[in-house]
Amino acid sequence: MVGQHSRPRWHYSPQHMWMNDPNGLIHNAGTWHMFYQSNPSGNVWGNLSWGHATSPDLLHWTEHQVALWHTDTEQIFSGSCVFDADNSSGLGSADWPPLVAIYTAAYLPGSEWQGRQAQALACSLDGGSHWTTYPGNPVLDRESSDFRDPKVFRHGDGWVMVAVEAEERQVVIYRSTNLTEWTYASTFGPAHAAAGVWECPDLFELPVGNGSGTKWVLLVNINPGGVAGGSGCQYFVGDFDGSTFTPDCIVGVSADPALGLDDPLLRAYDWLDFGRDCYAVTSFADVPDGRRIVLGWMNNWDYANDVPLTGGRSIMTIPRELDLLKVGGRHLVRQRPIRELPQDAMERHTLLNGDRISVRGVALEYHNGVLSLDRRGVGRADFHEGFGSRQWAEIPERPSSVTVEILLDTCSIEVFAASGLVVISDLVFF
Numbered sequence: 001m002v003g004q005h006s007r008p009r010w011h012y013s014p015q016h017m018w019m020n021d022p023n024g025l026i027h028n029a030g031t032w033h034m035f036y037q038s039n040p041s042g043n044v045w046g047n048l049s050w051g052h053a054t055s056p057d058l059l060h061w062t063e064h065q066v067a068l069w070h071t072d073t074e075q076i077f078s079g080s081c082v083f084d085a086d087n088s089s090g091l092g093s094a095d096w097p098p099l100v101a102i103y104t105a106a107y108l109p110g111s112e113w114q115g116r117q118a119q120a121l122a123c124s125l126d127g128g129s130h131w132t133t134y135p136g137n138p139v140l141d142r143e144s145s146d147f148r149d150p151k152v153f154r155h156g157d158g159w160v161m162v163a164v165e166a167e168e169r170q171v172v173i174y175r176s177t178n179l180t181e182w183t184y185a186s187t188f189g190p191a192h193a194a195a196g197v198w199e200c201p202d203l204f205e206l207p208v209g210n211g212s213g214t215k216w217v218l219l220v221n222i223n224p225g226g227v228a229g230g231s232g233c234q235y236f237v238g239d240f241d242g243s244t245f246t247p248d249c250i251v252g253v254s255a256d257p258a259l260g261l262d263d264p265l266l267r268a269y270d271w272l273d274f275g276r277d278c279y280a281v282t283s284f285a286d287v288p289d290g291r292r293i294v295l296g297w298m299n300n301w302d303y304a305n306d307v308p309l310t311g312g313r314s315i316m317t318i319p320r321e322l323d324l325l326k327v328g329g330r331h332l333v334r335q336r337p338i339r340e341l342p343q344d345a346m347e348r349h350t351l352l353n354g355d356r357i358s359v360r361g362v363a364l365e366y367h368n369g370v371l372s373l374d375r376r377g378v379g380r381a382d383f384h385e386g387f388g389s390r391q392w393a394e395i396p397e398r399p400s401s402v403t404v405e406i407l408l409d410t411c412s413i414e415v416f417a418a419s420g421l422v423v424i425s426d427l428v429f430f
Contacts, residue, residue, distance in 0.1 A: 006410040007311075010345065011298065012061045014051060014312035018043050020304065021149075021200060021280035022295045022316060023050055024081030024101055027287050032058050033128050034295070034316070035101070037078060040066050043313040044305045048075040050103070052128065057340050058293070058319045067131055068101065068122055073111035078149045078200055079103030079119075081128075082159070082179075083286055089179040091123040091134065098123040100179055101131065102161070104148040105138055116141065117148045119163065121179065140174065140182045147172070149200045151282060152179070155242055160185075162218075166197040169255070171220060173203075173243065185243040188218070191250050192269045193234050195257040196225035200280045203245060204292055208331065209323040215331050216240040217324070218247070219272065219294075221280050223301050225254070226271075228391045229261055230302035231279035233272040237324070237331045248331065267394070272333060274393035275373070275425035276300050277412070278317055292322045293338060298412060298427060303384035308429055309411070317425055318407055318414060325421065327396045334420040337407060347406040359406055360430055362413055369398025371417050373424045380429035393422045 007013060017039055024035035031054050038051030050068035053061040068076045081101045084092065092098035105120040107113040118138035122131045140150075146166040152159055161174040161182060169190035174182040189198065202219040218236040226232020238247035254265040272281055273296070281296035296317040299307065307313060320335040337346070349357055351366035358364075361378040364371070372392035375381075381388040395402050395418050407414045415424045 008315050008409040008411060010059060010318055010341065010407065010409050011315040011412060012053060013309075013315040014038070014053075014063055016043075016311055017041070017313070018045060019051060019312060019314040020045065020297050020299070021078045022282055022297060023078050023103065025282060025284040025295060026081045026083065026099070027284055028083050028099060029127055031056065031127070032284070033081065034061065035067055035081065036316075038066060040069070043309075043311075048077055048106070050076055050101070054128075058338050059340055064129070067128065068103065073108045075106040075108065077104035077106045077117065078280070080151045080282070081285065082152050082154065084179065088159075088177060089121075089123070091121070092125055096125050098125055099128050102150045102152045102179070104150065106148070113138065113141065115145055116143060117145060118142070119147075119150050119161070119182075134180070136180060139180050146197070151200075151202045153204070153285065160203070160242070162201045162203045164198045164201055166199055169194040169198045171198065171201045171218065171245070173245065175243065186245070188245050189220075190253055190255065191236070191247070192253065193222050193225050193227075193232070193266060194253050194255040195259070195263075196222045198222055200282060202282045202294075203240060204283055205240075206292055206322055206324045206333070209325050209334060211326050215248075215324055216245065217322075217333060218245050219281055223279065225257065226279075227261075227266050227269070227274055228276045229386070229389070230276065230300040233278060233281045233296065235270050235272050235333055237270070237333075270332065272335070273423045273425050275391050275414075275423070276389060277427045278423075278425040293319050294322060295319050296425075298425060302386055306383045307427065308380050308383055315412060325419075327421065332396065332421050335423050336416060336420045337414075341407075345407060347408065348403065349406070350401055350403045352401045359413065360408060360428075362426075362428055364404065364415065366402050369395050371395055371402060371404070371415075371422060371424070373413070373415060373426060375413075375426050375428050378428055378430065391424050391426065393417075393424060396421055
């Protein structure tokens with residue numbers, strides 16, 4: 001058995017057991033909450049429940065007891081969390097409005113909903129420490145085996161849910177006034193990368209940093225079929241009227257898994273991250289200063305159960321602030337590490353055409369407008385034949401030089417290039 005790798009300095013990792021998708025990210029009463037997919041009794045996927053950690057600053061985390069436990073007939077899959085300030089759900093009171101978790105109940109043999117994935121609720125009246133399952137679960141059942149990952153947010157005078165029919169490669173949108181009764185609104189997809197299943201959608205409004213106004217961004221995580229192989233996160237920019245998301249542009253559907261990374265369409269899409277290890281990306285609710293902050297699972301389903309971490313198996317990405325920039329007629333997402341991260345945590349380099357540098361053995365090269373990261377031959381890679389790999393991304397407008405900011409940790413590297421228009425995130429077991 002491989003020993004525990006050195007614990008990360010900047011990235012969240014549980015002390016023990018398995019972790020995957022971040023769930024229920026929310027800022028509430030001065031505290032950041034991170035819930036996440038957890039196996040409370042092992043360090044590989046299974047027995048899915050919601051782990052829980054809190055932070056005063058998004059950098060220093062305290063791990064708590066399991067928030068939502070699996071049962072013999074139900075696993076607790078991914079979802080989101082909202083603060084029901086007006087007690088629209090009736091699960092609290094005017095004086096004690098609840099936190100409400102909206103999650104996918106994956107029903108097992110012995111349940112009357114065996115084989116289905118449906119949406120369910122739990123509520124907390126003490127700031128997320130203790131949770132009570134809603135007795136009327138499930139609150140939304142499409143009689144589907146692949147209906148999952150609800151992200152719920154306040155919009156106008158009601159609530160919006162975006163979830164997926166994973167195998168259909170569709171995002172389905174519902175509306176509610178009370179979180180317990182839901183009405184179908186619209187469907188988006190398949191579109192762009194669709195060779196793998198769609199998971200963990202998110203939908204939010206972003207300001208345009210170098211222009212005026214706002215646009216809506218739809219995140220769709222996909223596995224396999226990501227731009228670097230295996231898991232990945234694509235995004236669509238467009239408009240949302242409260243019921244329907246309308247993208248600015250669709251350039252064709254890539255749905256043939258046999259093509260893999262040889263499909264030229266993959267590079268025509270918008271990707272949140274061009275590395276191997278950024279998946280299940282989702283955003284925090286109720287950020288007090290209006291920032292849009294996202295977090296992803298820093299792993300890849302190609303090898304997630306095999307990475308050489310036997311304490312807390314998996315880490316999260318650094319939390320990132322998002323906005324949009326208009327470049328060459330397109331709106332592109334810009335990502336930057338949260339401002340709480342100390343400035344001296346990042347290395348900075350400017351690469352001219354043809355430059356190549358080594359960062360603890362990881363090679364970064366800039367050539368003809370393309371930035372590449374090569375982790376082959378660096379650290380532990382013998383646990384999976386596909387781990388040693390090279391990733392690359394075209395820098396918008398292919399400038400003659402590119403500035404990169406690099407965040408290194410004990411088992412990871414995150415590269416933010418061109419002011420954050422291109423990001424490459426990789427595990428590296430130095």
